Each structure stands twice: as structure tokens, then as C-alpha cells.
Amino acid sequence: MRALVAMSGGVDSSVAALLMKDKGHSIIGCTMRLYENDIVGLPLLGTCCSIKDTNDARAVCGRLGADYKIFHYEELFREKVIEKFISSYESGLTPNPCIDCNRYFKFDYLYDKMKDLSCDYIVTGHYARISFDSERGRYILRKAVDLSKDQSYVLYTMTQYQLAHTLLPLGKYHKTDVRKLAEERGFVNARKHDSQDICFVPDGDYAAFMERFRGEAYPEGDIVDMSGKILGRHKGYIRYTIGQRKGLGIASDRPLFVVRIDPSENRVVVGHEEDLFRKVVTATDLNLISVEALKEPMRIKAKIRYGQKEQLGLAGMTEDGRLKVIFDEAQRAPAPGQAMVLYDGDIVVGGGVIDSY
Numbered sequence: 022m023r024a025l026v027a028m029s030g031g032v033d034s035s036v037a038a039l040l041m042k043d044k045g046h047s048i049i050g051c052t053m054r055l056y057e058n059d060i061v062g063l064p065l066l067g068t069c070c071s072i073k074d075t076n077d078a079r080a081v082c083g084r085l086g087a088d089y090k091i092f093h094y095e096e097l098f099r100e101k102v103i104e105k106f107i108s109s110y111e112s113g114l115t116p117n118p119c120i121d122c123n124r125y126f127k128f129d130y131l132y133d134k135m136k137d138l139s140c141d142y143i144v145t146g147h148y149a150r151i152s153f154d155s156e157r158g159r160y161i162l163r164k165a166v167d168l169s170k171d172q173s174y175v176l177y178t179m180t181q182y183q184l185a186h187t188l189l190p191l192g193k194y195h196k197t198d199v200r201k202l203a204e205e206r207g208f209v210n211a212r213k214h215d216s217q218d219i220c221f222v223p224d225g226d227y228a229a230f231m232e233r234f235r236g237e238a239y240p241e242g243d244i245v246d247m248s249g250k251i252l253g254r255h256k257g258y259i260r261y262t263i264g265q266r267k268g269l270g271i272a273s274d275r276p277l278f279v280v281r282i283d284p285s286e287n288r289v290v291v292g293h294e295e296d297l298f299r300k301v302v303t304a305t306d307l308n309l310i311s312v313e314a315l316k317e318p319m320r321i322k323a324k325i326r327y328g329q330k331e332q333l334g335l336a337g338m339t340e341d342g343r344l345k346v347i348f349d350e351a352q353r354a355p356a357p358g359q360a361m362v363l364y365d366g367d368i369v370v371g372g373g374v375i376d377s378y
Contacts, residue, residue: 030074033146040190050082055098113282114358150192160184177372242287264354298351304373
């Protein structure tokens with residue numbers, strides 16, 4: 022078997038390559054170059070596109086006796102991920118660019134390279150598991166054994182074809198075991214810190230990044246209550262997200278939270294804690310994995326953000342083809358633009374992009 026291994030320069034993808042090589046498979050390591058320093062506007066140290074990361078990935082491939090390639094996707098990444106990220110915030114949404122990166126690059130464009138190089142599989146360092154369910158006749162995406170590192174949430178867009186041609190060797194490992202394997206083999210990145218921020222916003226200040234990218238500042242506007250009464254001024258609505266409490270600069274006898282972003286009026290709408298909760302959440306752009314269709318309402322657990330524990334609810338379809346989940350308990354601050362992912366035990370049923378609040 023011949024596999025193309027997506028390598029970021031981090032320890033996870035490096036050990037994924039190691040595990041494939043130790044099983045006797047032929048591997049080619051590759052790094053996707055997604056942007057240049059002039060896009061980010063900051064030093065690339067600590068991001069997945071830095072020279073150090075590229076060198077680390079190349080060094081691991083050298084140690085494994087594997088070929089290493091760099092693929093350039095700067096223009097496509099700008100169009101598919103960065104532009105969408107910015108336009109989403111400008112539309113009052115809260116995007117998740119990591120999901121788009123996986124969807125369009127690791128599990129789309131990279132598959133063309135897989136075919137060009139006569140490889141059978143793509144291999145990544147994600148913590149999740151893929152198996153084939155003969156009874157369903159479908160490939161299944163499952164949570165990782167190490168639930169503290171599980172990344173199944175960001176993989177919900179994978180198709181049956183992609184699942185059939187993807188291997189996730191780390192799904193059955195714990196992170197401590199992965200680092201131990203890297204140390205035993207003398208990898209230069211064995212103790213390298215995990216990346217936490219959006220890769221093209223390494224300092225975490227996404228609003229400043231957007232202003233650098235657009236070449237202009239976002240104007241101030243009104244902060245209003247739910248009846249429309251002006252309470253104060255915001256510093257550009259892109260700097261605010263649903264559920265935010267800090268940084269409003271408004272004196273009130275009760276805590277205030279952002280409950281809605283209104284781009285058309287350049288307003289931020291605030292309310293009280295109870296105004297944030299919703300029992301019904303809908304989503305579009307649905308992708309189903311474990312089932313072909315939701316023909317009948319299905320009891321599931323669902324996550325409306327990456328770090329959340331799944332919550333019980335009833336999933337079904339609306340007449341206009343949207344995913345609808347009626348939660349047993351109202352959920353706090355479901356943010357349009359974020360993913361809502363459904364689970365049946367440790368199996369990913371599917372998911373979509375939240376469009377209601």
C-alpha cells in the first residue's frame with residue numbers, strides 16, 4: 022500500500038507517518054503551503070506554514086527514509102478559507118476556518134495529489150477513527166480513544182469516498198503515547214507544543230488581521246438593547262461574538278451579553294443571560310456520514326461548538342431541507358456560522374452549519 026501523509030511539522034502527523042512506515046507501507050510526506058507572511062502580517066513562527074515546521078516535517082521524512090514534497094495552495098487558501106472567514110465575520114457570523122481547511126484542502130485538493138502520485142490513501146494526524154460498517158454498507162467516523170484530543174467534530178464534512186481513502190493512525194492512541202513514540206525515534210518535534218490558534222492569525226487577534234487584510238478599519242456603531250434602545254458604542258461589530266460579556270463598556274445593574282450581531286445596521290444587540298438560551302437550533306449545508314438520510318426524527322447528542330460536551334436532543338429535517346435539533350435542555354449561545362455535529366454514542370452521524378439564533 023502507498024500513502025500520502027499530510028505533515029504539518031508537528032508531532033501528531035510525524036507519528037502518523039511513523040506508524041504507517043513501521044507497518045511496512047510506502048509513504049510520501051507532504052506539507053501544504055497555504056499562505057505567506059505578507060498575508061498574515063506577522064512572523065510565521067509557531068504556525069503550520071513556518072519554515073521551521075517545513076524543516077521539521079522534512080527532517081522526520083529523512084529519518085524515515087521517505088520522500089517529501091511541498092504543495093502550494095496559497096491562492097486557493099486565500100479564496101476558500103481566508104476570504105470566507107472574513108466575509109463570515111462581516112456578515113455577523115462566527116466562522117470555523119479549521120473545518121473549511123480540512124474540507125477543501127486535506128480532504129479535497131490533497132486527494133488529487135494522492136491520485137497523481139499513485140497513492141491509495143491520504144494519512145493525517147487527526148485524533149479520530151474510521152471503520153466500515155458492513156450492516157449499514159457505509160464508512161463510519163468515530164471519536165478517538167483519547168477523548169481529550171478527539172477531533173471528530175472538525176471532520177464531520179468528510180464524504181464516503183474520502184472516508185474510504187483516508188487513514189487516521191492516531192485514533193487509537195493517547196497523546197502521551199504519541200509523544201513517547203516520537204521521543205523513542207529521536208524526532209526533532211517530539212516535545213513541540215500543539216498549535217492552538219487559527220493558523221493564519223497566530224497572535225489570536227482576528228479583528229486586527231481582518232483590518233490588515235482589508236486595508237481599512239471597521240467603523241464604530243451603536244450597542245442597543247433588545248428593544249432597540251441605544252446603550253453605548255461598539256468598536257466595530259466584527260469584534261463581538263454571541264454570548265460575549267467582557268469589553269462592552271456599558272454600566273448596568275445586571276450583566277449584559279451579546280445576543281445578536283446586526284451588520285446591516287452596524288449594531289450589536291445585547292440582552293441578559295436568559296436571552297442567550299435556545300432549545301431549537303437549525304443548520305444548513307448538511308453532511309451525513311453514518312446514515313444516508315434523516316427520514317425520521319432521531320435521538321442523538323449534539324455539539325454546537327468544538328469544546329462543548331454533547332447534549333441530548335431530537336434531530337430531524339425541516340420542510341425546506343434544513344437540519345433541526347430540538348434539545349432536551351436549552352443551549353447557551355448557539356452561534357450562526359459554527360458547526361452543529363450530531364453523535365450516536367461515539368459515532369458521528371453528521372452535521373451542518375448553524376443558521377439560526
